Amino acid sequence: MCYYNKLDRHAKKLSRLGHLNAICGWDQAAMMPNGGAQARSEAMAELAVISHELATADYLEDWFKQAEAEDLTPEQRVSLDALKRQWMMQNILPADLVEQQSLAGSQCEHAWRTQRKQNDWEGFKANLKPVVELARKEASIRAQATGLSRYDALLDIYEPGMTSAVLDRIFAEVKSWLPQLIQQVEAKQATEIVLPLSTPFVIEQQQALSLEAMKLLGFDFEHGRLDISTHPFCGGVPTDVRITTRYDESDFTSALMGVIHETGHARYEQGLPQQWRDLPVGEARSMGIHESQSLFCEMQLARSSLFSHLLSPMIQKAFNSTDASLSAENLRLINTRVKPGFIRVDADEVTYPAHVILRYEIERDLIEGKIEVDDIPTIWDQKMTQYLGISTQGNFTDGCMQDIHWTDGSFGYFPSYTLGAMYAAQFMATINQQMDVELLVGQGNLTPIFEWLQTHIWNKGSTLSTDKLVEQATGETLNPEYFKQHLMKRYLNN
């Protein structure tokens, strides 16, 4: 078992360097003064070089060959498979391609920060083209190595096992009912009266409220903390999860829902199997499953009617106010407001899938060579009009230039958001069959619900494929029907 142990030790070493990177990255975003930036990025780059050298060391190929011939337990075999996948993902690309991608991506992303504000599609296009070309090269190499199609080979980075064939089928399904649903919900909500919030909301009070909400959702403060950063995220390591938020004095709900969302990510990390700590098999299953946990907290729980009754008194106490806008019913109305808009990150639960499907369809065809960068704005506008009834013609800023993902070549990520929403709905449907969720939420007793997630999702790490994980947890693989039912019930009461 010598080589298996060597690989195990090697992976833990890499993971521990990743630990330092995660903490220094968190510090960079949440603590570091501006003047520390240059030296910090140099220090982190040095660590990246060392990690890369370790991850791509020559001897690993032999170690894997030797380890596979060793007498391993079934558990070790699963871990070895995960180790091998991680190693292949990091070694499949030639070093010069990785370097070109890094350069083109940095350049495109950096310029995009200015170009987006200036609605400068022509300027952006010139930078995006080489990024797409390099991503196509990457996709070809990955496709050859995995036997997948080019786009699927990129999708596989974020969603192992997922294919565009499955996504095409699922998203076609969604497209068959979503535009109509959006119209119905809009019509229904047109008669609702939502009371505006009486601002401002003091930052310290919002912070106290955020911590209360995290406590309610079972965040383990012995293994994590909450801080402030410009772009909220969930970072750190499973034994010390760092979530961040930013506070808006004119609207406490954005930070509160953001914190609840990140708490979902955090609980997944905190609940990962300790016996596999620092190994790939002990990591989160996929980006979609990760997102399912954040959306479970935010969408399935926090934006529900019952949960508003838990939040309302907490909010009233936090801001020492009994204003009618803070009633459970008004909070529910605020938290379930649906309105088609240009911006994905501002989208509500109902219109969000339209944003994702649009991007998926474009990036899939882009990587497969069916469309070119020049075609993006027209297709974007057509699909926005078709799915959400709004046009982005000539508005690149709020159209195809709004996201960071493509600027640095992250094609294949977008589907994870909607897969997450669907998995979350499916998990909740199963939980609903096994316990009285309404009663538990009404009592503020979320423990049994999280225990279900701990047992069926968190504790599994990456020991099962996504399909097996979902099947063992819910009795079937991904079924988008649960998501549809969830939206119908919440937004149309049927």
Added chain:
Amino acid sequence: MCYYNKLDRHAKKLSRLGHLNAICGWDQAAMMPNGGAQARSEAMAELAVISHELATADYLEDWFKQAEAEDLTPEQRVSLDALKRQWMMQNILPADLVEQQSLAGSQCEHAWRTQRKQNDWEGFKANLKPVVELARKEASIRAQATGLSRYDALLDIYEPGMTSAVLDRIFAEVKSWLPQLIQQVEAKQATEIVLPLSTPFVIEQQQALSLEAMKLLGFDFEHGRLDISTHPFCGGVPTDVRITTRYDESDFTSALMGVIHETGHARYEQGLPQQWRDLPVGEARSMGIHESQSLFCEMQLARSSLFSHLLSPMIQKAFNSTDASLSAENLRLINTRVKPGFIRVDADEVTYPAHVILRYEIERDLIEGKIEVDDIPTIWDQKMTQYLGISTQGNFTDGCMQDIHWTDGSFGYFPSYTLGAMYAAQFMATINQQMDVELLVGQGNLTPIFEWLQTHIWNKGSTLSTDKLVEQATGETLNPEYFKQHLMKRYLNN
């Protein structure tokens, strides 16, 4: 110039890994929740192994040989010397000795935390003996390599160029006047009436006051920050200095003076030469010079009569109180109170040297083999009685078991504290000759004073030997007379 450049690059790599270690270490002390401890220490140990491998790589010996034959500028020659010293210091000890020391030190320190509380000298002694034996071995190896005596070879780690011959002479001088001075000051202060502070002092207000004081002392918040930790320290890196403190609701002066002390360390780090960043030649000169900067801020500036007039209104404003105990005069009395006591870290400026000299004399004789561990308590008691007039007989907790330094084998460090106090006094004496310090402090305009330190101390890094640094700055090498004059003037008004 190829090998010089290789060494330069190699040192920067090591320094950048040190950067990550410093930030993760700071995080560990100031931010990390308890549950993150185990994984963090594993991650940091991994980094330590990588750093150690780099620092002791086989090829370095050849690189130094080659580099020394290269055509270098005088500046590069100085940097190369510093690189070589650092390399030798890290490579001089055989790996098995380092490992034995690490084990014995951890064991002794860990047990000491309990044994000290239990006044358990017998238990502690059993652990300290192997630590001393290993330190003697280390001293012999270092002595052989450097041509220094055994104790001097350890002293040289912290105070390059300093010897026990010099310390013996200087400390003999101090001993000739210190005991009498202490008695005189005690007699003088016996008639003073010091108003007690009206507690409590709210933590948030103390924190605001600390930040005010740091601002007054020119701390650069673009390159550093203040946080809370159990054991206050100055960490981070020169471009991002992290100082910490802890707040005591019953006494704001401890945190305030602590923050001012650490700010002195921080300004030195922030002021180090940027062109030598990440290289040994760009680091602080010695522990004694480092301490001189913290004591310059705390002792030369903050505890002076004039500075009390700056602090008093800040303090009154911070706590929104005009209580008579917060008057400039009462603050001066509090900040210059002298009282012989058992504990070094609680000692005032006047009695502090006695604590250091006692430790120096014991550790010198211990390393040179003139006394044994068994002899320590008796000698400690004799010297405490002789220097401070108080006996520690049978009281190991507050006697020879009070410090952490010896528990992990850090022999040779103690003199730095008093050397720092002396250098600080000497620097202030020179500054006093070049500008009207009283006037400047009276105006709250400390800039010219800090500019002097920037030019003469901070900006020099380690480009000069300590003697040369002090001589170029003040016209002479270390002269303890300035320290004596400072104490006489402040505490006896003559």
